[in-house]
Amino acid sequence: MVKIVTKQDTLREVEKKTYMSYHQDGLLDIIIGLYALAFGLGIVADKILDFSFAALMPGILIAIVLPIWIQAKRKITLPRIGYVNIGTKGSNKLFALLLGLSVAGLGVFFLFTMMTFQNGRPEWIDTILFQYGMIWIGLGAAVIGSLFAYTMGLKRLHGYGLLTLALFVSGYFLSVPFEYLLLVEGSVIITSGAVLLARFIRKYPLPKGAPHNAVQ
C-alpha cells in the first residue's frame, strides 16, 4: 500500500475506480439503449406515418431523457453509494471529447456541403459513403465508443461500440434495414443496463433511515 501510493498511475486507478463506482448502476446503459431504441422506432414510425419522428430525437434527448437520467441518479444511485464531487478534471476531459467530436462532425458536414454545392461531389465519395454507409456508421460507433470508454474509464462502452460495428457490418451484408439494427442494439444495451441496475440495487441496499422517496 505504501509503495503503490507513490506511483502516479495508482492514484489514477483510484480516480478511475471512484468514477466507475458512480456509473456501475447501469443507468447510462439504459439511457443509451433507450435512445437507440427510440431512434429505431422513430424511423419505423417515419415510414408508416410519413412524419419525421427521427428528426425530433436530438431534442427529445436534451429535453426529456437527460433530466430523467439526472433524477434517476439522485433517487437511485446517490442514496446508495453516497455523494461525491469528482471535480472538474473528469468533466473537463469529457467536455473536451464532446467538443472535439462536435468540431470534427461539423467539419465533415461543412466539407460535404461545400463539395455538394460548389462543383458537386466526386462519384467515389458517393460510392464510399452511401454504398458502404452502414459500415461507416458501425466503424464510427466503435471509435466513438472507444473514445468515451477511454475518457470515462468505462470498459463496457468498448463492448457497445464493437456490438454496433458487428451489427451494422453484418446488417450490411445481410441487407437488414438500419432501423431494425437500432432496435436490436437498443434492446441489448437496455438489457445489459437493467442487469447492472438489478445487481447494483442488490449490492448497495438503501441505508437505514433513507428518505422515503428514495427508490427501494
Added chain:
Amino acid sequence: MPSSDADIQNVDRLIHEPSRLAIMMQLYVVESADFQFLQHQTGMTPGNLSSHLRKLEDAGYVEVTKEFVDRTPHTALKLTRKGREAFKEYRRNVKRFIEKFPE
C-alpha cells in the same frame, strides 16, 4: 544517520497508518465526498472511519462540513490545502526512501 533513515523519519506518521492512508488517497482524487461514499470506497466500519477522520480533522488535513442535500443531512469531507500538501509531501518522502532501498 544514513540518508535513507532520515527519509523514513520524515514520513508523516498520521498519514502513514494504512486506514488513514486509504482515506487520504480517496479524498485526494476527488473534490469532496460524503461519509457514506468514503465508507463504501475504503470498506471500513462507520466507527473506524469516524475515528480516523477525527484524527485527520484534528490535524487540519480534512475539513468536515454538515450540509443538506435534497433535505437529507450529509457529512461532506474534503482535504484542506494543508492536507493536500501534507499528502504530496508524504508521497515524495516515501518515494525517496523506496528509491534508495536496496533490492
